[in-house]
Amino acid sequence: MPHNSLLQNLMQSPRNPDLDLPILNRRSLLTRSALGLGALGLAQVLQDDGRVLAAEEQPIHGSLDARPPHFRPRAKRVIHFFLNGGPSHVDTFDHKPLLEKYAGQPLGDNLRTERKTGAAFPSPFEFQKYGQSGIEVSELFAKTASQHMDDIAVIRSMYAQVPNHEPSLMLMNCGDSVQPRPSMGAWVLYGLGTENQNLPGFVAMCPNGLPIKDNENWQSAFLPGAYQGTYIDSQHQEMSKLIENIEHPQITTQAQRRQLRLLAQINADHRATRIDQRLDARIQCFELAFRMQQDAAEAFDVGREPKHIHSMYGDGVHARQTLIARRLLERGVRYVQLWHGAGQPWDNHAGLEAAHRSLAGQIDQPIAALMMDLKQRGMFEDTLILWGGEFGRTPTVELSGDGKPQSGRDHNHWGFSVWLAGGGIKGGTTYGATDDIGFKAVENPVSVHDLHATMLHCLGFDHKQLTFRYAGRDFRLTDVHGNVIREILS
Numbered sequence: 001m002p003h004n005s006l007l008q009n010l011m012q013s014p015r016n017p018d019l020d021l022p023i024l025n026r027r028s029l030l031t032r033s034a035l036g037l038g039a040l041g042l043a044q045v046l047q048d049d050g051r052v053l054a055a056e057e058q059p060i061h062g063s064l065d066a067r068p069p070h071f072r073p074r075a076k077r078v079i080h081f082f083l084n085g086g087p088s089h090v091d092t093f094d095h096k097p098l099l100e101k102y103a104g105q106p107l108g109d110n111l112r113t114e115r116k117t118g119a120a121f122p123s124p125f126e127f128q129k130y131g132q133s134g135i136e137v138s139e140l141f142a143k144t145a146s147q148h149m150d151d152i153a154v155i156r157s158m159y160a161q162v163p164n165h166e167p168s169l170m171l172m173n174c175g176d177s178v179q180p181r182p183s184m185g186a187w188v189l190y191g192l193g194t195e196n197q198n199l200p201g202f203v204a205m206c207p208n209g210l211p212i213k214d215n216e217n218w219q220s221a222f223l224p225g226a227y228q229g230t231y232i233d234s235q236h237q238e239m240s241k242l243i244e245n246i247e248h249p250q251i252t253t254q255a256q257r258r259q260l261r262l263l264a265q266i267n268a269d270h271r272a273t274r275i276d277q278r279l280d281a282r283i284q285c286f287e288l289a290f291r292m293q294q295d296a297a298e299a300f301d302v303g304r305e306p307k308h309i310h311s312m313y314g315d316g317v318h319a320r321q322t323l324i325a326r327r328l329l330e331r332g333v334r335y336v337q338l339w340h341g342a343g344q345p346w347d348n349h350a351g352l353e354a355a356h357r358s359l360a361g362q363i364d365q366p367i368a369a370l371m372m373d374l375k376q377r378g379m380f381e382d383t384l385i386l387w388g389g390e391f392g393r394t395p396t397v398e399l400s401g402d403g404k405p406q407s408g409r410d411h412n413h414w415g416f417s418v419w420l421a422g423g424g425i426k427g428g429t430t431y432g433a434t435d436d437i438g439f440k441a442v443e444n445p446v447s448v449h450d451l452h453a454t455m456l457h458c459l460g461f462d463h464k465q466l467t468f469r470y471a472g473r474d475f476r477l478t479d480v481h482g483n484v485i486r487e488i489l490s
Contacts, residue, residue: 064201064226066193069460071454074490075384075423077329078188078455080337081367082173083359084257085165085345088409089417090121090394090438091356094156095127097135097394098436111439113394114163115349115410120437121397124353132352133428140360143368150428151371151380152421157432157441160391160413162447165347168390168413171448173217175477182468184452185335186220186458187226187477191466195332198295200230204327206339207235207317218337224280229337232300234321243296299331300324312372314365322366326373329383346389350406369419384458385421392416397438415441418451424458425490446485453482457489 090096099122107120125138131149145152160168160177167177174181182190185202194201204218218229238241252257271279298304302323313319318340325336340363341347348355367387374380393409393416400406415434421427432444453463456477463482467474 001165017032019119032408045075048074050183056256060162062288064189064194066195067191068460069191070465071460073423073458073460074382074432075458076192076382077333078185078335078384078459079325079329079356079370080185080383081363081387082336082337082339082342083346083363083387083389084169084339084349086168086389086391086411086416087287087346087359088348088356089156089415089434090393090395090409091123091125091352092138092140092360093135093154093417093419094392094434094438095123095138096395096434096436096438099438101439107396107437107439111394111396112414113396113410113412116403117394117410118403119397121405121407122411124307125356129242132430133427136167136183140356141367142363143364144371146369147368148191148421149388151425152419152427153429154419155451155485155488156416156417156434157439157443157445158388158392158416158448159445160416163411165390165411168172169217172388172390173251174219174221175449176354180216180219180221181475182221182223182227182477183216183218183229184455184477185337186223187466188335188457190223191456191461192334194334196295197310198329199299199331199333199334199471199472202227202229202335202337203232203325203333204229204337204339205232205234205321205324206342207321208343209233209234222475223468225278226280229335232324234324235317237320242300254384267377276381295331299327302327309373313369316362318362319366320443321372322363323413326370328465329374330379341389342395347394347411348408349410350408352393352408374422379410380422383422384424384455386418386455387420388418389416392438395439410416412439414439420488424489426488429488431485447481449478449482450485452477454485454488457484 090099099120102120103122104119106118111117123138125140127136127138129136130145133150134148135144135145135152135154137149159169162168162177166383170181171177174183183202185204189201202218218231220226220228232242234242267279302310302320304329305323309323313323318338321338325338328336343360344355346356346358346359371380371385374383391411391413394407394412397405398408398410415438432441432446434440435442456463457467463476463478463484465478469475
């Protein structure tokens, strides 16, 4: 019988009153065919020796079980310090003495900036060389540089695509500046799974929160929902506010377990006739929330740390969330992102000196403390650390509407700096360069896709092979771009 006739007969078959079987509609048939006939060809189609899991192979979309990467990794976890708004590279890790020489003078007409800018604006901060490597860093990050510069690789030739915050935020965090895509944390969790089933595998902390639209920066997008970042508003110290609804106020743990078993059975019956990633994500969310009652309160409670550790990290919300991050990492969380600059962003179009000094003062000591803490716990060598924002700032001063200098800098996506340290990174190195005034990357330009490819390499992945099939094609974090920066690898 021709396939079309068979399909038509199946669609038009009446319900069997004795067996009480429903009619197979078109969607159900295709779904079951995908799980049945499609499975026959699975071994031929997926020739990745099990390293990249397709959704069809998993009983529930988004397995969080720990999985091996493609090859032996140097890092097994990531902490990402994200400086929201765009810190100035020429005021932090990319010293440009020429700006002092030409201070107050025009730098030419070929500097394409988003807003009107004027003359050369030298950095108001002192720079000096640190460590045996002699890398120049400004006073803003003196504590981090004085203790750890020989462990850090500074990439001075980063570039983005546009000088706007939202698309550049998405590019840096998700690998695409236009379409919603899974964040890097989601990709890492998809590839590696988690070592602790009682805690989220991907945590994003940001005191005071961000606009709802910024949640896309830790989204799972078309990856299974289990890989989405768990957002924590780290401004709170009370556990009931820091992790809301973690405990049921009325029933016992045993009763909750019985409820979840019943709910799981109902959901399983519903799921048997369809593939629904949203339902899978909700089932896993219920289960994770239940399991978190055992470990979450202990993991987030920095009050359990000794006084000398608190002194090392310092005071303030960013010191506290950085200490929480270390506690999460040592308990098996794969990816922790610490947002800085939500209420007061690094987007300093005016009054840059005071704003940058204040912002850096909030995180310089906690970053230095975290690196020291990881070293003394034997975790530094297999923890990958990323520091940076979505773009840099102009070497020229921004002008107000009436043409007066505002002592700030405009957005600059043509060239900026980030740095990496820890697992797989060759410390005490610099890579690439911007031009003499710090406007554009001219030596070994590095795209965001190159950065992501390099980070995935440290985690044991060939970025071209870490894929997920969606809408008829294989997607990856680096899209169709990206080269590993081998010069900064140890």
